[in-house]
Amino acid sequence: xxxxxxxxxxxxxxxxxxxxxHARVPARRLLSDFLRHDLGLTGTHVGCEHGVCGACxxxxxxxxxxxxxxxxxxxxxxxxxxxxxxxxxxxxxxVQQAFTECHGLQCGFCTPGFVTTITxxxxxxxxxxxxxxxxAISGNLCRCTGYQNIVKSVLRAAEIxxxxx
Amino acid sequence: MTTxxxxxxxxxxxxxxxxxxxxxFLDDLGRGALAAAFxxxxxxxxxxxxxxxxxxLDVDGLVAIYTHEDLPGRxxxxxxxxxxxxxxxxxxxxxxxxxxxxxHVGEPVVMVVxxxxxxxxxxCARIRVDYEALPPVVGIEAARAADLLVHDDVPGNIxxxxxxxxxxxxxxLANAPHVLELDLAIERSACMPMEGKGVYARWDADREELRIxxxxxxxxxxxxxxxxxxxxxxxxxxxxAPDVGGGFGVKINHPWPEEVLVPWVAKTLGVEVKWVEDxxxxxxxxxxxxxxLQQVRVGFDDDGRLLGLDxxxxxxxxxxxxxxxxxxxxxxxxxxxxxxxxxxRCEFWSLYTNTVLVTPYxxxxxxxxCFAMERTMDAIADELGLDRAEVRSRNFIQPSEMPFDHGLLxxxxxxxxxxxGDFPASLDKLKALVGWxxxxxxxxxxxxxxxxxxxxxxxYVEGTGVGPYEGGHIQIETSGRxxxxxxxxxxxxxxxxxxxxxxxxxxxxxxxxxFVTTGDTRxxxxxxxxxxxxxxxxxxxxxxxxxxxxxxKALRIAADALEVAADxxxxxxxxxxxxxxxxxxxxxxxxxxxxNPLRYAFDEAAKAATQxxxxxxxxxxxxxxxxxxxxxGRDFYSPTQATFANGMHAAIVETDPVTAEINILRxxxxxxxxxxxxxxxxxxxxxxxxxxxxxxxxxxxxxxDESGQLLNASFMDFLMPYASEIPHxxxxxxxxxxxxxxxxxxxxxxxxxxxxxxxxxxxxSDAEGFAITSMPISPVExxxxxxxxxxxxxxxxxxxxxxxxxxxxxxxxxT
Ligand code: FES
Ligand code: FES
Numbered sequence: 001x002x003x004x005x006x007x008x009x010x011x012x013x014x015x016x017x018x019x020x021x022h023a024r025v026p027a028r029r030l031l032s033d034f035l036r037h038d039l040g041l042t043g044t045h046v047g048c049e050h051g052v053c054g055a056c057x058x059x060x061x062x063x064x065x066x067x068x069x070x071x072x073x074x075x076x077x078x079x080x081x082x083x084x085x086x087x088x089x090x091x092x093x094x095v096q097q098a099f100t101e102c103h104g105l106q107c108g109f110c111t112p113g114f115v116t117t118i119t120x121x122x123x124x125x126x127x128x129x130x131x132x133x134x135x136a137i138s139g140n141l142c143r144c145t146g147y148q149n150i151v152k153s154v155l156r157a158a159e160i161x162x163x164x165x
Numbered sequence: 166m167t168t169x170x171x172x173x174x175x176x177x178x179x180x181x182x183x184x185x186x187x188x189x190f191l192d193d194l195g196r197g198a199l200a201a202a203f204x205x206x207x208x209x210x211x212x213x214x215x216x217x218x219x220x221x222l223d224v225d226g227l228v229a230i231y232t233h234e235d236l237p238g239r240x241x242x243x244x245x246x247x248x249x250x251x252x253x254x255x256x257x258x259x260x261x262x263x264x265x266x267x268x269h270v271g272e273p274v275v276m277v278v279x280x281x282x283x284x285x286x287x288x289c290a291r292i293r294v295d296y297e298a299l300p301p302v303v304g305i306e307a308a309r310a311a312d313l314l315v316h317d318d319v320p321g322n323i324x325x326x327x328x329x330x331x332x333x334x335x336x337x338l339a340n341a342p343h344v345l346e347l348d349l350a351i352e353r354s355a356c357m358p359m360e361g362k363g364v365y366a367r368w369d370a371d372r373e374e375l376r377i378x379x380x381x382x383x384x385x386x387x388x389x390x391x392x393x394x395x396x397x398x399x400x401x402x403x404x405x406a407p408d409v410g411g412g413f414g415v416k417i418n419h420p421w422p423e424e425v426l427v428p429w430v431a432k433t434l435g436v437e438v439k440w441v442e443d444x445x446x447x448x449x450x451x452x453x454x455x456x457x458l459q460q461v462r463v464g465f466d467d468d469g470r471l472l473g474l475d476x477x478x479x480x481x482x483x484x485x486x487x488x489x490x491x492x493x494x495x496x497x498x499x500x501x502x503x504x505x506x507x508x509x510r511c512e513f514w515s516l517y518t519n520t521v522l523v524t525p526y527x528x529x530x531x532x533x534x535c536f537a538m539e540r541t542m543d544a545i546a547d548e549l550g551l552d553r554a555e556v557r558s559r560n561f562i563q564p565s566e567m568p569f570d571h572g573l574l575x576x577x578x579x580x581x582x583x584x585x586g587d588f589p590a591s592l593d594k595l596k597a598l599v600g601w602x603x604x605x606x607x608x609x610x611x612x613x614x615x616x617x618x619x620x621x622x623x624x625y626v627e628g629t630g631v632g633p634y635e636g637g638h639i640q641i642e643t644s645g646r647x648x649x650x651x652x653x654x655x656x657x658x659x660x661x662x663x664x665x666x667x668x669x670x671x672x673x674x675x676x677x678x679x680f681v682t683t684g685d686t687r688x689x690x691x692x693x694x695x696x697x698x699x700x701x702x703x704x705x706x707x708x709x710x711x712x713x714x715x716x717x718k719a720l721r722i723a724a725d726a727l728e729v730a731a732d733x734x735x736x737x738x739x740x741x742x743x744x745x746x747x748x749x750x751x752x753x754x755x756x757x758x759x760x761n762p763l764r765y766a767f768d769e770a771a772k773a774a775t776q777x778x779x780x781x782x783x784x785x786x787x788x789x790x791x792x793x794x795x796x797x798g799r800d801f802y803s804p805t806q807a808t809f810a811n812g813m814h815a816a817i818v819e820t821d822p823v824t825a826e827i828n829i830l831r832x833x834x835x836x837x838x839x840x841x842x843x844x845x846x847x848x849x850x851x852x853x854x855x856x857x858x859x860x861x862x863x864x865x866x867x868x869x870d871e872s873g874q875l876l877n878a879s880f881m882d883f884l885m886p887y888a889s890e891i892p893h894x895x896x897x898x899x900x901x902x903x904x905x906x907x908x909x910x911x912x913x914x915x916x917x918x919x920x921x922x923x924x925x926x927x928x929x930s931d932a933e934g935f936a937i938t939s940m941p942i943s944p945v946e947x948x949x950x951x952x953x954x955x956x957x958x959x960x961x962x963x964x965x966x967x968x969x970x971x972x973x974x975x976x977x978x979x980t
Contacts, residue, residue: 006225028283037281042193043186045410047359048444052880055359083186096184100176103849107657108183109359109410115184138889141880143359143411144657146852146917147888 014075016041017085025072031065032056034072035082043083043112047141054140057113058082064120083112086119094160095119095153104153106144113140118154122161128154171670171908174845177662178676188408191363191380191441198365198437199228201427202285204275204292205450206267209301209519209873210315213265213294216275220291226280227288229434231426233262233274239394240429244420248489252327255319257517258487261422267296268315268484269520270873271449273422278430278438301519301873305458305481308516315484315517324482325490325515329497331572332508337473341464345544350939351533351922353456353481353867354860356526357885358656360410361442362451364424366431377404377428382417383694384684385652390420391428399690406684412656413857414525415452417696418488448878453867454492454526456481457533461541464507469545469556472507476500476537480515483522490515492523492530494576495628500534501571501581502626503588503811504542504560509573519873525696527857531627531919536940539623539923543930547962553622553927554592554601561588568904575807577631583809585901585911586626591813591835594897595622599815599833607817617820618830619932623920626811629838629912630702630903634803636691637708639668639715641796643770645739645754647672647679649711651704652692654684658914659846660700664708666842667908671712672719673736674753691801698810698912701842706906707802714798719756722796726751726759757796762787808903810911812836814855814920816892818928825948827863827929829892837899839911847913848896854917856891861918862925862941864890935959 009024016039023038032049035041035058047055049068056067059081087093095118098104105111114137121128121136128136133154134147142150182188218230233241241264246256263274275292279285302308302315308322315322338344365378375397379387381404388404391397409416423440431438442451457478464473480493497511542560546553562569564587573581596602604620611618638650649668655661665679682688683704684695693703716736723741724731727749735744742750754770788794817831834851841847864884868876877883902909926937929947935954953959 026283036192037196040196041186042190043188045190045360046192047410048880050444050879050881053359083184087185089181089185089187092181092185099184100180103177103845105180105183105657106659106849106853107359107409107411108179108188109190109408109657111184112186134888138887141359141885141887143357143413143857143885144853145849146854146856146894147891148852148894149849151888 010073012073012076014072015079017081027071027073029072030068031070031072031075032067035067035080041082041084045109045112047110052141053110054117055110055113057116057140059116059120062120062123064117081116083115086115093119094164095122095157097160098153098157102153102156103149104145110140110142114142114150118157122158126158126161128158130155170666170676171842172840173666173843175662175666175676175843177659178665179659179661190360190408190410191365191378194378194407195365195437195439198439199278199280200282200285201423201430201438201440202277202282202289203273204277204289204294205446206263206270206272206274208267208296208298209270209303210299211267211296212299213263213267213274214297215295217293221277221288224279224284224288224291226284228278228280229430230288230292231262231276233260233264236262239396240425244422244425244487245390246489247487248491250325250489253325253486253490255324256486256489257316257319257324259422259485261425270875271446271521273450276426303518303520303869303871303873305456305479305516308481308518309479315519319517322517323514324486324517327490327494327497328510328512329573330510334473334475334508334510337508338462338464338475341472342466343548344462344464345548347461347540347544348938349459349461349537349540351455351457351536352941353453354526354865355453355867356413356415358411358413358415361444361447362416362421362423363441364427365437365439366428367437368431368435370435373401375402375428375432377402378407379404379424380409380416381406381419382412382654382656382696383419384654384686385690385692386419386694387424388686391425394420394425395429395432404686406654409654409656412695413527414454414529414696416656417694418452418524444880445878448883449521449875451521452524453483453521454523455533455861456523457496459533459537461537463541463545465545467549469549469551469559471504471560474506474509476511478513480513481518481523482515483518483520485522487522488524491576492525495530496534498573498575498581499531499626499628500538502535502538503562503586503624504538505562520869527854528915528918529697531625532858532861532922535623535625535920536923536926539920540926540938543927544936550963554596557622557624558589558592563589575628577807579806582806583626584903584905585839586809586811586837587899587901588811591811591837591899594899595813595815595833595835598835598895598897599817599831601815615822617822617932619818619928619930620815621818621924621926621928621931622813622815623923623927624813625919626809627698627912627916627919628807629698629810630804630808631697631699632804633693634801635693635703635707636689636799636801637704637711638689638799639708639711639797641715641753641757643754643757643768645678645752647674649679649681649708650685650688651683651708652686652689653695653700653704656695658700658850659843663701663842663846664704667705667709668712671709672716674739678739698914698916700914702808702906702910702912703802705842705910706908707800709908710800710802711798714800715796718760718798719753719796722756722759723751760796761794802906804905806905808839808905808911810838810913810916812916814924816924816928818925818932820929820932820947825944825951827942827944827947829859832892832894834894834896834917835899836896836916837901838913838916839903840900840909841898842910844898850913851896851917852894854915855894855921856886858918858921859891860886862922864941866941930962934961936962
C-alpha cells in the first residue's frame with residue numbers, strides 16, 4: 001500500500017449565463033458535473049452520460065452541446081448558457097412559456113435539454129413547419145410525453161418569439 | 166361555484182419551476198454529500214471466492230468499503246419478499262450485497278463510499294473479486310427446460326405455478342365447431358425513466374433521526390422498509406420523494422439494495438451519503454418486464470363467438486421475485502379484455518433466469534395479455550373470413566351486463582368484476598375515427614401504387630385504482646392558502662395540478678391558493694404508492710372527501726359567526742357568503758383564524774376575525790370536546806375493489822415492399838377512464854403510453870447472449886423511440902363514470918401502452934397477409950418472415966385476399 005496521491009487540479013473559468021465562473025477541477029471533470037455540482041446549476045440534467053439522450057444539452061457560444069461529452073476544461077473561455085439562463089418563473093423565455101402552455105412536459109427531467117435545443121433551433125429557423133419542428137427535437141429523448149406536445153411547443157414558441165419581437 | 170375546475174384543461178402548476186431549471190430531482194439535492202458506488206457482478210451466475218480491496222485503499226478521498234460480511238443483522242439478511250402469494254412456492258430475494266453467490270450481471274457485491282463519485286468509481290475499479298463462474302440460465306426456453314437451475318433449491322426453475330379456471334374448458338373445446346391454436350411471444354423490455362434511481366440519506370445525530378430522499382414511487386414503503394432493516398423506530402425515519410424523473414413501474418419495487426445500504430452507511434458514519442444510478446447500472450441492476458411465451462387454444466362457433474379459451478404461458482421473472490408474481494397474475498386475468506370467454510382456463514409458470522429481475526412496467530403484464538387475446542380475435546376472424554371488428558363486437562360484454570363478474574381473482578385478491586364501460590360505443594367511436602369501413606378502398610388504392618398498408622385493432626380493459634387505500638389532508642391557513650397533502654408520489658403525472666383542481670372545486674377556492682404536497686411521509690405517513698393507474702382514483706377521492714370535511718367545518722364555524730344556517734352558505738373564490746345576500750360574508754382565512762381560538766391579532770386576518778368574537782359561551786371550553794382546533798381535515802378512501810378503465814386503438818401501418826421497413830401512418834385511440842379531472846393531462850398520459858407501446862412493438866428489446874451478458878445496456882444500443890419514430894396520435898374519449906367512487910374516476914396512467922403491440926401486429930399481419938405472432942418486430946425480422954411465407958413455411962391469412970406476392974414491381978420505380 002502506498003500513500004494516496006491526490007489528483008492534479010486545473011483552474012477553469014467559464015462564462016455561464018453571462019457570469020464568469022471559476023473553479024479548480026480535475027482534468028476529467030465533465031462539463032455537466034461542473035455545472036451541476038461545482039456551480040450548483042442543477043437545471044442541466046444527466047440521463048445517460050453517453051451523449052444519446054440530450055438531457056444535458058447546454059448552449060456553448062449559442063450552439064447546442066452535450067454537456068456530458070465535454071470536459072469542463074474544454075469550456076475554458078467559452079460562454080455557456082444553461083436552462084437557468086433562459087428565463088425565470090417570473091420572466092420565462094419563449095420556449096419555456098410554450099412548454100407550459102402546450103403541456104410539453106410531464107416529469108420535466110428531459111425538459112431542460114429540449115428547451116436549450118429548441119432555443120438554438122428557433123434562432124436558425126424562426127418559422128418552422130410541423131415536420132421541421134419534429135425533426136429539430138429528434139436528437140433528444142423523452143420517455144413521458146410521446147413528443148406530440150413538444151412538437152406543439154416548438155411551434156407555439158416560434159409564435160411567442162414573433163409576438164415578443 | 167364561479168369557475169369549473171374539475172374537468173377543465175388547466176395548465177400545470179408544476180411546470181413553471183420545471184421549465185426554468187428549478188426542479189429538485191434526487192441528484193439536485195445533497196451537494197457535498199459523500200458518494201456511494203458499487204462493484205457489480207460481471208457474471209450472470211457465479212460463486213464469490215474472494216474479494217480483495219487492498220489496491221482500492223490507495224485512492225485519495227476513499228471513506229469506506231463494505232462487503233456482505235460487513236453488514237450487521239437485518240441489513241445483511243435477504244431483502245423482503247414484498248407480495249407473497251400462495252402459489253409463489255419458491256420466492257427468492259437478493260441480499261443487499263451478494264452473499265456467496267451472484268445470480269445476474271449487475272448484482273451489487275461491494276459498496277464503496279468516497280468524497281465524490283469519480284473517486285468512488287476509481288476505488289471500485291481497483292477492487293478484485295474472484296468468481297467461480299457457473300453456467301447461467303438465460304431465456305424462457307432454457308428456464309423451462311431446466312437442464313440448469315438458477316437457484317439450487319428451486320426445482321424446475323419454477324418460482325410460481327398458478328391455475329384459474331371458470332367453467333369446463335376441455336368440454337367446451339371438445340364441443341366447439343372450431344378450435345385454433347396459437348403460439349405467441351413477447352420479448353423483454355424495460356421502463357427506462359430518463360432519471361434513474363437514486364437515494365440520498367442524512368443522519369441527524371442530535372435527534373437520532375434519519376431522513377431519506379429517494380427517487381421512488383412509494384416513500385411510505387421505503388420508510389417502513391428502511392426502519393425495519395435498520396431496527397429503527399418508524400417515528401425516527403422520514404422519507405421524501407422529491408421531483409422524480411419518470412418511474413413507469415421500476416421505482417415501485419422497494420427497498421432496492423441501495424435504499425437499504427445508503428441510509429445504513431449514513432447512519433453508521435454519521436454523514437450524508439448519496440447514490441445516483443448511472444445508465445448502465447439502471448440497465449443491469451434495476452428491473453425489466455414483458456418476457457413471456459404463450460400458448461392459446463380457443464374454441465368458437467360459426468359466428469366467431471368464444472366458447473372456450475385455454476391459455477398457458479411462461480413468464481420470465483428474472484433472478485429474484487421481490488415484487489411477487491403481480492405481473493403474470495395480471496396477464497392471466499386481464500387478457501380477457503372486453504370479452505366474455507365462454508369458459509376460461511389460464512395456467513402460468515413464473516420462471517427464474519439469470520437475468521435482471523422483473524417488476525411491473527407500465528401496463529404491468531397487460532400488454533402481453535392483450536397481445537394474446539387480440540391475436541386470438543384476429544385469428545378467429547381470419548379463420549371464418551369475418552371482419553375483425555365484427556368478431557370483437559360479437560364477444561363484447563354489454564353495458565347492460567355491468568357490473569360483470571368474471572369469476573376470477575384479480576391481482577388485489579378481489580373478484581375480477583368490471584364496474585363500468587360501454588364497449589360497443591367505444592368501438593363505434595374508434596371505427597369512425599380511423600375510418601374502419603373505408604379502409605378496404607384505401608388499401609386497394611395503395612396496392613395499385615405498389616404500397617402495402619394494413620389496418621390493425623386492439624381492445625383492452627385495465628384494472629385501475631387498486632386499493633387498499635390512500636389519504637388526503639387539507640389545512641387552510643389564516644392567509645387563505647390551502648395546503649393539501651397526500652402520501653402517494655408523483656413521477657410527472659401532474660398530481661400537483663389534478664389534486665389542486667379537485668380541492669378548488671370541492672372547497673370553492675381559487676386554484677392559485679392550493680398547494681399540493683405528495684410523497685412526503687412527514688406530511689402524510691399513511692399511503693401506498695403510485696402504480697396501477699391508481700393515483701387519481703385513490704388520492705383524488707381521498708382528497709375530495711377530506712375537502713368535504715373541511716368545507717363542512719368551515720361552514721359550521723361561519724354559520725355560527727354570521728348567525729345563519731350552514732345550508733344557507735356557499736363558498737365562492739375563497740369567500741363564504743350567504744346565498745342571495747353576498748354582502749354577508751367572511752373569508753376562509755378568517756374562518757381559519759376563528760377555528761384556532763388563539764385570539765392574537767398578529768396579522769390582518771386575525772384582526773378581522775376578532776370582530777366575530779362575540780358568541781363565546783363562558784360555560785363551554787373554547788374548543789368543544791368533539792372538535793379540534795384548526796381549519797383542517799383528513800380522510801381516507803378505501804374501495805371494495807379496483808375500477809376498470811378501457812380503451813380501443815387502431816393503427817394504419819405501411820410496410821415497405823422491398824426493405825420491410827415499418828411505418829405507422831395513423832394511430833387512433835378511444836379511451837374511457839371515467840370522469841376526467843384534467844383532459845389535457847389525461848391526453849398527455851395517453852400520448853406517453855402509446856409512445857412506450859410503439860417502443861415495445863418495434864424497437865425495444867433486451868438482448869442477452871447465452872452467457873447472460875446484456876449486450877445492449879446503453880441508450881446507444883437499446884432503441885427507445887425519438888420524436889421521429891412516434892406518429893401523431895389521434896384521440897377521442899368516452900366517459901363512463903365508475904359507480905365505485907364519489908368522483909367517478911377510473912385510472913389513466915398506463916392505458917396508452919397496453920394494446921400497442923397487438924395493434925401493430927394486427928396491422929402488419931393485415932398488410933402482409935400472414936400472421937405476426939412475436940413482438941417486437943424489426944424490419945429484418947419482417948423481411949425474414951416474408952421469405953418464410955414465400956417458401957410456404959408460414960401460411961397465408963385465409964379470410965382476406967393475401968397481398969400479391971409480386972407487387973407492381975416497386976424495384977423499378979425505386980431505382
Ligand atoms: S446525459 Fe448527456 S446526452 Fe444523455
Ligand atoms: S417529461 Fe419525462 S422524460 Fe420528458
